Amino acid sequence: MESQSRPSLPIPGTPEYEELPQYVVKSPLPFRRTIRRQELHQIVPLAETTIYELERRGDFPRRFNLTPAASYGI
Structure with a gap:
């Protein structure tokens, strides 16, 4: 099986890095x-x-039932 190489990520602070999509710091909602x-x-x-x-450990928001078809909320 042939190994496929992954493209390298740009270095922080370079123009190429700044063009990458960034995560939203605060939710717009x-x-x-x-x-x-x-x-x-x-x-x-x-x-x-x-x-x-x-969920059981408290490290993830607990699900809740809205209807039998919709049982997750965040």
Whole structure:
């Protein structure tokens, strides 16, 4: 199997680095919003059992039931 090399990331402080997309420091939304499980897995690529364990330990927002079809909120 042939090894594929990853492109290297630019060095911080260079113009190439400044062109990279940056994370938002503060959420533009002033409120929490409810999301469905499918959207959660797009945002947080963790297995369902891992999320459950994090919830149980208090390291992840707990799910809640809005309806039988929508059972996740952040």
